[in-house]
Amino acid sequence: MRNLSKSKLIAYRQCPKRLWLEVHCPELREDSAATQASFKVGNTVGDIARQIYDPEGSGILLDAQRDGFDAVFKQSAKLLDSALPIFEASFATEGALAFADVMLPDKQGRKRVWRMVEVKSSTEVKDYHRDDAAIQSFIARKAGVPLASIALAHIDSDWVYPGKGDYRGLLKECDLTSEAFSRDDEVQELIAEAQSVVAKRKEPKIGTGGQCSSPFACGFFDYCQSQEPQAEFPVHWLPSIRANALREHIAANPALELRDTPDELLNDLQQRVKDHTLSGEIYFDAASAEEALQAYRLPAYFLDFETIQFAVPIWKGTRPYQQIPFQFSLHRLGRTGKLESQAFLDLTGDDPSRSFADSLIAACGNSGPIFVYNAGFEGARISELAKRFKKLASSLLAIKERLVDLHPITKANYYHPSQQGSWSIKAVLPAIAPDLNYEALEGVQNGGMAMEAYLEAIHPDTTSERKAAIEQQLLAYCGLDTFAMVRLWQFLAGRKDLEL
Numbered sequence: 001m002r003n004l005s006k007s008k009l010i011a012y013r014q015c016p017k018r019l020w021l022e023v024h025c026p027e028l029r030e031d032s033a034a035t036q037a038s039f040k041v042g043n044t045v046g047d048i049a050r051q052i053y054d055p056e057g058s059g060i061l062l063d064a065q066r067d068g069f070d071a072v073f074k075q076s077a078k079l080l081d082s083a084l085p086i087f088e089a090s091f092a093t094e095g096a097l098a099f100a101d102v103m104l105p106d107k108q109g110r111k112r113v114w115r116m117v118e119v120k121s122s123t124e125v126k127d128y129h130r131d132d133a134a135i136q137s138f139i140a141r142k143a144g145v146p147l148a149s150i151a152l153a154h155i156d157s158d159w160v161y162p163g164k165g166d167y168r169g170l171l172k173e174c175d176l177t178s179e180a181f182s183r184d185d186e187v188q189e190l191i192a193e194a195q196s197v198v199a200k201r202k203e204p205k206i207g208t209g210g211q212c213s214s215p216f217a218c219g220f221f222d223y224c225q226s227q228e229p230q231a232e233f234p235v236h237w238l239p240s241i242r243a244n245a246l247r248e249h250i251a252a253n254p255a256l257e258l259r260d261t262p263d264e265l266l267n268d269l270q271q272r273v274k275d276h277t278l279s280g281e282i283y284f285d286a287a288s289a290e291e292a293l294q295a296y297r298l299p300a301y302f303l304d305f306e307t308i309q310f311a312v313p314i315w316k317g318t319r320p321y322q323q324i325p326f327q328f329s330l331h332r333l334g335r336t337g338k339l340e341s342q343a344f345l346d347l348t349g350d351d352p353s354r355s356f357a358d359s360l361i362a363a364c365g366n367s368g369p370i371f372v373y374n375a376g377f378e379g380a381r382i383s384e385l386a387k388r389f390k391k392l393a394s395s396l397l398a399i400k401e402r403l404v405d406l407h408p409i410t411k412a413n414y415y416h417p418s419q420q421g422s423w424s425i426k427a428v429l430p431a432i433a434p435d436l437n438y439e440a441l442e443g444v445q446n447g448g449m450a451m452e453a454y455l456e457a458i459h460p461d462t463t464s465e466r467k468a469a470i471e472q473q474l475l476a477y478c479g480l481d482t483f484a485m486v487r488l489w490q491f492l493a494g495r496k497d498l499e500l
């Protein structure tokens with residue numbers, strides 16, 4: 001019998017096939033960029049947790065990758081006789097093994113006991129964290145560790161970084177001792193079931209479904225999907241699948257064709273997507289779109305932000321995971337059709353917030369609609385800036401008042417079959433302005449890439465030549481986002497008279 005790690009047991013809980021593939025065909029796993037990014041975030045939070053729980057630096061960090069499992073098991077057993085904090089201590093029992101993020105020595109009378117803390121980069125305790133805690137504590141106690149308690153430490157998203165590397169307060173603890181300790185029978189059963197799956201010669205027959213993305217995106221999705229018949233027009237192209245009857249219908253048959261989806265389960269928008277996707281005909285209510293935009297006269301502005309967020313804040317006065325704008329692009333369309341563009345981009349590596357806010361106020365003028373796509377995002381960032389910089393609040397909130405969202409107007413009045421049920425600007429643009437192409441952009445082609453590029457640009461090891469190249473890529477990307485909006489506005493407003 002092989003020892004299954006806690007992450008393997010959690011994989012089993014998500015999907016028995018996932019566990020089987022993790023053990024027998026790990027080479028089929030392809031983690032998405034988002035999953036890889038979340039591993040990096042987890043490592044960063046783990047590093048900070050060690051500083052927080054061991055401010056004097058007297059603790060011991062074990063490394064199974066470097067020293068091998070056997071060595072680390074022995075080191076862990078030895079260290080449990082000491083009174084030092086231990087990081088990544090490992091224990092094994094009954095076909096399972098666990099690595100504890102943090103083990104802190106404590107006393108019960110004269111007896112040495114230990115407090116286990118599992119560190120998570122999320123901002124709340126999730127159900128699978130509770131499973132984690134139950135599994136970890138079971139394995140540790142079965143391995144003979146005198147465990148007095150187990151807690152989960154997650155990020156406190158309300159905490160504001162005071163600067164100077166002081167991260168006390170970043171993590172919030174939630175005690176899970178009684179809950180975790182009461183689940184021993186369940187964990188024992190889980191280990192036995194997982195072992196029986198691993199012992200099978202063939203992978204379990206399980207189709208893709210809701211479990212593939214919850215609680216984690218499964219890295220075997222492409223493999224599993226390649227084994228299944230693919231729908232020509234998949235039902236998941238339907239927007240906003242929230243109604244229970246439709247959800248249940250889809251869950252029962254994830255490869256369902258749009259054409260086989262009963263009309264009575266669809267709302268008006270979903271029906272439109274179904275009808276126009278199957279017929280291949282464009283839906284466009286030009287009169288209604290024009291009417292929706294009639295109230296907004298030229299000159300008009302078109303605005304887009306790029307933001308960055310850190311689980312562990314690097315700038316004083318900011319919160320974990322706060323979206324901090326570092327770039328905007330603004331196009332101004334005058335009455336005669338004259339188009340001017342402005343941009344702000346801060347790659348100094350300092351907190352860009354204040355200069356972003358100043359530049360935004362200077363660029364937006366005092367009047368005229370400011371078109372955005374998904375106003376909630378830009379509006380929320382402006383409100384946050386107004387909260388941070390009280391003296392700028394009235395000017396910033398005046399900008400927010402002028403925001404006009406092109407997204408709902410587009411969604412209500414236009415659908416091209418190529419959108420595949422999405423109204424993101426990148427789905428709509430190829431239909432209304434095929435000459436504008438994000439894929440032709442060098443380096444940065446979407447928001448995720450913009451964040452990566454920003455992080456690379458502010459890194460101290462990045463050369464000035466590379467930084468200059470990134471700067472151009474970011475300016476081109478964000479500029480295309482706002483120019484795309486200009487063209488979308490022109491299309492919806494029926495302003496063929498303007499040459500843009």
Ligand code: SF4
Pocket residue numbers: 014015016017018019021206207208209211212213218219220221222224
């Ligand atoms: S993709 Fe879905 S079905 Fe396949 S292993 Fe992962 S969770 Fe299971």
